[in-house]
Amino acid sequence: MSSIAISLLDLEADSSQCLLAEDYQTREGKWCAGCGDFGALNAVKRLLAKEQLQPEKMAFVSGIGCSSRFPHYVNAFGFHGIHGRALPIATGLKLARPELDVFVVMGDGDCTSIGAGHWIHATRYNANMTVLLLDNNIYGLTKNQTSPTTPMGYASNTSPRGSVLPPLDPLQTTLGVSNASFVAQTADWVPVHLYATLQAAYAHKGFSFIRILQRCPKFTPDVFADQVKNPDLTELLVHEDGVDAPGLEKLFKARREHDPKNLDEARALAQRTDMLRLGLFFRDDSFPVYDEVRAVSPVSAEEKIDRLNQEFDRYAV
Ligand code: SF4
Numbered sequence: 001m002s003s004i005a006i007s008l009l010d011l012e013a014d015s016s017q018c019l020l021a022e023d024y025q026t027r028e029g030k031w032c033a034g035c036g037d038f039g040a041l042n043a044v045k046r047l048l049a050k051e052q053l054q055p056e057k058m059a060f061v062s063g064i065g066c067s068s069r070f071p072h073y074v075n076a077f078g079f080h081g082i083h084g085r086a087l088p089i090a091t092g093l094k095l096a097r098p099e100l101d102v103f104v105v106m107g108d109g110d111c112t113s114i115g116a117g118h119w120i121h122a123t124r125y126n127a128n129m130t131v132l133l134l135d136n137n138i139y140g141l142t143k144n145q146t147s148p149t150t151p152m153g154y155a156s157n158t159s160p161r162g163s164v165l166p167p168l169d170p171l172q173t174t175l176g177v178s179n180a181s182f183v184a185q186t187a188d189w190v191p192v193h194l195y196a197t198l199q200a201a202y203a204h205k206g207f208s209f210i211r212i213l214q215r216c217p218k219f220t221p222d223v224f225a226d227q228v229k230n231p232d233l234t235e236l237l238v239h240e241d242g243v244d245a246p247g248l249e250k251l252f253k254a255r256r257e258h259d260p261k262n263l264d265e266a267r268a269l270a271q272r273t274d275m276l277r278l279g280l281f282f283r284d285d286s287f288p289v290y291d292e293v294r295a296v297s298p299v300s301a302e303e304k305i306d307r308l309n310q311e312f313d314r315y316a317v
Helices: 037-051 067-073 086-096 108-114 116-125 170-175 191-203 225-229 263-269 301-313
Strands: 005-008 058-062 077-080 101-107 129-135 182-187 207-213 234-238 255-257 276-283
Touching: 037 067, 037 129, 037 191, 058 067, 058 086, 067 077, 067 101, 077 086, 086 101, 086 108, 086 116, 086 129, 101 108, 108 116, 108 129, 108 170, 116 170, 116 207, 129 191, 170 182, 170 207, 170 263, 170 276, 182 191, 191 207, 191 276, 263 276
Parallel strands: 058 077, 058 101, 101 129, 129 207, 182 207, 234 255, 234 276
Antiparallel strands: 005 077, 182 276
16 A cells, blocks of 8 residues: 655745744644544644744655654645655655755554665664654554554454564664664653653754654554553653653653663663653764765756766767
8 A cells, every 4th residue: 555645735934933833734633533643743843833944944754654644734845655665765855955854754564564674774874854653553544453563462453363473672673773873762642751852853963763652542542551541650761961851750750860872771771671661762973974974065967967978988989
């Protein structure tokens, strides 16, 4: 299942005006009531308003899935791509138009299954973009099919007796890729933390990967239910160089100091436990950024023709 739609939405914002969060939304999101995608969209709108990003200076790229409707709802350039291919599209866009702020939105069925190869290499390329993985542990758009992140034993239409394999862990996978430069986890039901994580990701130069744990009340209502009800099951990673989410001290009492420069500790903390860990696992601003190391000076049309003629002349007889 695939579809391509390029949307050039309302790009006529007056750059002298202060844009509010609602100015970045084009229409109501068509998601089920209670879907965590609404929270992600709200946090993104807040970020765009805080940064006063101009709609014509940014692009949202997605694949296929419930969350991949994102570009239709954001007042920016949008590319609703094909299944699993959001990242190569976004990387190409960033190389061709480095001045654009590029955001990528994918679901778990999209990124971690058919798009897994692209995900690994895009992480290594470390192009400068903000990447949102909305992980609801299921294929929602295709109506309840097991995805790579579905918990073991969880029943779906494709695994009615329950998923038979341990789930793939997006944090551990990303942290295992060389040149991965920013890896964080947050949750749609903790809006303060989600917004703060987006801010940190946007500020980072390189491939900022955020796994957003996303509720799907339609097909996986149980997977995060305990953590939503009981904040004692969540541990916040805190550090002066981490995600600064003020005001959560009273709600989340379990807190752990973690220096996001420490990759070995980040990998250890990404292991599954009964506690859900939210925060910045790893960041290194010194890694090579693909769109910078591959940057070439612009070449005029005349120069291109001249070079082409020189090449043809090599084979002249
Ligand atoms: Fe959201 Fe799940 Fe409904 Fe899709 S199926 S819109 S992920 S609640």
